[in-house]
Amino acid sequence: MDIGSAILIIGFAALVAAFLLLVIGLAFSELMNSDIPRRLPNRRKLHMVHGLFVGIAIVGRILHRLGVCRQVSFIRWFVARFLARLNPVPAGLRVKDLDFCEVPVRVYEPTTACDGLRRGLVYFHGGGWVMGSIDSVDEVCRHIAQESDTTVVSVGYRLAPDHRYPAQLDDCEAATCHFLSSAEAGFSVDPRRVAVGGDGTGANLAAALCQRLATRQNGHLLSPCAQVLIYPALQMADFNLPSYQQNHAVPILFRGRMAFYFLQYLNGDISLCQDVLEGNHVPTDLRACFKEWLSPSNLPPECLIRGIFECPKPEYDGGVYHAVKAGLEPEVSPLLADSALIQKTPPTFILTCEYDVLRDDGILYRKRLLDLGKNVTWQHLTEGFHGMINFLNQGWLSFPSALQVMDGVVDYMKKL
Template sequence: MGVGLAILIMGFAALFAAFLLLLIGLVYAELMNSEIPRGVTGRWKLHAIHILFVGVAVVGRILERLGLCHQISVVLWAYGNLLVCRRPAPPGLHIRDLTFGGVPVRVYQPTAPSAGGRRGLLYFHGGGWVTGSIDISDEICRCIAKESETTVVSVGYRLAPEHRYPAPLDDCEVATRGFLSVAEAEFGVDPRRVAVGGDSAGANLAAALCQRLAKKQDGHLSSPCAQVLIYPVLQMADFSLPSYQQNHAVPLLFRGRAAFYYLQYLNGDVSLCQDVLEGAHVPPDLRLEYGRWLSPELLPAQFLARGCGRVEPPPYDAEAYHAVRTGLDPEMSPLLGEDEVVRRTPRAFVLTCEYDVLRDDGLLYRRRLEDLGVAVSWHHVPDGFHGLLSFYGLSWLSFPAAGPAMDSVVRFVETL
């Protein structure tokens, strides 16, 4: 008995020591690799959250190497428990899980009577096309539905790496068409007042879907009346824009991870990550063409104040281009869409955060839409970072900047 107890104590001690070393390593790596500007309100909380997220990823990788489970499964499980506040539906809101065309959705339906057809919003969650879920976007959708008295449909599209492009976009189209076809009869929603939107990768899907539907307009089904783009990722051509330089190491999205997620969505070949980050995958003629839309000179001067350098393009790598060329198509990079298609997309709301590598994607798309005559409402969060709204309504995890940001989304939805 004494020997067994001693072995048990030694085992616990070894586990504790391993945990302590892992924690020390994570803290050290966070302080060495992350750069959170003082302008971020709650910067130390963000440091702590990022340490937790990185720790989950490290544990997931260890378990994957041991053959116990896939890293993504661990990440999804952890996010589902950390970022989900499971509560009953609040008064005035009816919540139920359904499917449209086989795609799972969660419908948030206000119970108060509405004069005429109600507004609707199809919401696509973020997560780099790899993580995220209906559950994680639950607080965002509850807030929009309740505060704006809008029927919100959160779409559980398929995720990479098991389901790569175009599966997530196809699912969003199926769910959108499915809802529009029954919006009035089953939900009392005016199909002419239905928008699509999302955050991060979800905003990419919303913008891409608007362009896809603009090309397919046949008069038989209403198209979205607006697009709600919350810190959207919109192009795979240039990872050296000023916001990528200024915020390259700001959690929750590092510059390198942005390219990683794009590649996971596209083909899973992350060995091309460095080529993509440097821009070797873009032919000289396309680089010249994209310059009309991606030039830093198109950005308001205030967003150059923190500095940025001119990045010389590397030698063109034809092999890299052919491996990732689909990533430059408008359905993956909506900012690179054809003028005639972008011009036919609905009015937009664009939310950007100062300390986000994707800030300039949103700013440049706003400029492009406006230049083509598309009405745009814009809200900028000066102390915000990528993923800010993921913590909205989650008690101590929430950040002060999330409230005004969410209010701006609600105010726009109320105009539908």
């Protein structure tokens, strides 16, 4: 090897080492800002998983600034290539990839004998309307289908930032209505026993869809018989609820990240993130209206044990409001819908986790439903964190506690 080649090799190695040191340094800095409660089981694994996700995001950010690719494209590629674990289809289950009204779906059909028609579930994955896919909830949908003897339809709706609201909700509506209209003839499913559900922002889409369909009810259109909401994101008005304060730095969903996702869903203007976090986007009259539904006094006393603090009074900014006002409408914030609309929604299953910024969204929606005399089943995991179900049966990434979530969903589905 000549001297020139040796210098090139050494130079390349030094460049790679510098890049890795930069990523490690930035990731370490991010990790120091996290707060994993001691009560959480598998704390070390969660810390490691969070570090991996932070590292992927940082590499994506560097590649984006270098003009190589978009950060979100790199993260999606990496997760699909190295982290998504698609196990062989087990016996007793048939899995098919189809299109419903040009929306990609994956259908999970139990093959065991059944007397009469089966129940169904249309499922919307989470991921902040930006991440996630049919593959990311493959194990979740398999588990529900097998354990509850339910035909599950997983919907691959369009994602931000390439597609903004209401594209995602429109896709979910199109796929759901197609399945409701073809359930009996095409899938041996009783259309009167079809629920919709999802996790995180997927649960947001399920709740928003139930409200949208409720406004269009007529004698010829069937509606979901229930909504299954797993740690749902339900409002964009208040990012200072007790759960947002107490869990602001608990992986894998930080407080600031949730505001970021809402903005990506609406318009992509992340420069408004701090204003939204502070509540400067909510007009005074609307804030007074929302206070009735978002007051911490509506929460169980145990939700306040870890403490809350009084936030500075927001400074309303009309420009910010007009940029994000769709986020305060029911189709983005179902918790903020009028009582007359919520009254029309179907029976509900809500699962919340103690160490999740979205905990109070689910609990406050439960209270609104109960106050209106609606049928609600609530499960709360005192040692749960956001995103648990994505680690169901994922090899070294698995968290045993994910089964607690799935057991609650399966039990509820069996009763429909």
